[in-house]
């Protein structure tokens with residue numbers, strides 16, 4: 047027990063969910079569909095209800111480094127950008143409340159890879175039907191959900207520079223395509239689908255799943271401003287609840303779980319909370335005098351991310367002054383033969399993006415656009431570690447960008463910068479480019495381009511894999527394939543940390559999909575894959 051803590055209790059529920067983000071909100075909504083089950087959702091940040099600063103999608107870039115952001119610095123990087131910061135939302139809805147709402151179905155190949163990595167039951171055949179359950183998509187064609195809580199729609203093709211980018215991409219072998227239409231796009235580009243309504247309101251996990259039911263379900267309690275400091279266990283190693291700091295900071299309360307505690311605090315805070323609760327690498331816990339409940343070396347390891355570079359141009363015509371979310375187009379490519387997935391992706395941004403280049407003296411503009419290549423299946427892996435045993439101290443986040451021994455991530459990124467420049471040389475973009483601002487004319491050789499990338503890269507903000515699921519006998523798998531924390535009872539994790547590795551697309555819909563399946567695992571309905579989902583579709 048922590049010195050000076052209050053012993054007051056704050057209720058008992060069937061399920062206690064720690065973290066009201068993409069996964070947590072979806073899970074709370076699904077579990078509380080059954081009126082006989084009680085659910086308590088705890089979120090450290092404030093509510094987003096009625097908060098236009100959060101809900102107005104086009105304003106999302108204001109939220110970076112704002113009071114809604116946990117804002118994690120990275121540890122000094124061996125090769126990568128040591129100035130980089132990981133934005134993580136501290137508000138109901140989590141990162142789905144401050145992200146850019148680019149919406150991709152989880153790719154079948156990625157899910158099948160998960161299954162091959164030991165996450166049995168997570169293959170495409172079992173998981174894709176959950177996407178139909180969560181979405182309400184008016185894209186034509188079979189296989190789309192039409193009545194799920196999360197509105198997905200195509201970005202309208204209004205940006206003339208964006209149209210020129212697509213024409214230029216088509217000229218170099220990336221034909222214009224529509225996304226989320228069934229197959230994986232290996233080489234192609236198109237306007238994104240976004241999870242947002244026509245009036246520009248984001249369809250975050252909170253807005254889509256929770257807002258419609260708040261105040262209507264007596265069996266669901268959502269508590270904001272409650273920072274969970276520890277998971278509680280009994281002597282049989284069964285999770286019995288959590289302790290959290292009261293919103294008024296006057297002390298701590300505990301809330302008890304009759305059935306299970308589910309941790310949904312995201313890829314940085316979930317491993318931190320597990321470690322603070324005695325589940326993690328024994329040597330690391332010993333550094334802080336934390337009693338070891340489970341020596342689980344995978345906790346905080348395997349940090350995967352989509353590392354992102356930048357090619358930035360000054361525009362020679364006025365750029366758009368209105369946009370759904372300013373990053374409306376995606377380009378996918380394969381950099382070598384024989385892949386079943388694109389290993390390179392780029393976002394097109396219709397805004398200047400000098401967040402990591404200005405400090406190195408690269409010129410900027412207020413009328414520019416960019417392509418941002420990212421490595422979709424990066425091989426570098428980093429860590430999340432405790433800074434101290436105080437839950438208020440930020441975790442140490444060390445992504446170890448570009449450190450994979452094969453040089454894979456360097457190679458794909460280099461191809462990406464070169465491909466972006468080739469696209470820029472095409473006739474369709476001639477009327478749009480005044481000059482390349484970054485990397486600019488001084489970066490010509492591979493070494494010069496890589497030096498620029500290592501100094502200035504960003505992230506697509508997709509950390510994952512730090513409490514990954516896998517086979518029961520895999521010592522580095524923190525979770526079994528049913529998302530149960532190995533070594534204890536009554537405790538699961540569902541969020542981006544549970545992914546064995548990232549999919550090759552933006553992962554938010556994948557996280558929501560994982561929460562949908564977790565709800566069925568807890569309700570005992572997930573065993574039969576497709577049939578399980580079909581039987582619940584009528585309830586949505």
Ligand SMILES: Cc1cc2nc3c(=O)[nH]c(=O)nc-3n(C[C@H](O)[C@H](O)[C@H](O)COP(=O)(O)OP(=O)(O)OC[C@H]3O[C@@H](n4cnc5c(N)ncnc54)[C@H](O)[C@@H]3O)c2cc1C
Nearest residue numbers: 065067068069090140141145147148274312541542552554
């Ligand atoms: C700036 C940005 C842009 C992005 N853009 C996109 C995009 O366009 N498309 C896409 O697919 N993905 C995007 N992503 C990624 C995507 O949003 C995340 O992968 C996804 O939201 C992760 O969901 P999660 O449930 O794992 O964690 P989160 O959504 O981060 O939820 C974790 C929640 O737990 C809370 N929490 C943490 N610790 C505690 C604690 N101890 N006690 C109580 N509560 C706690 C947090 O405040 C947070 O609300 C973006 C991410 C960022 C940051």
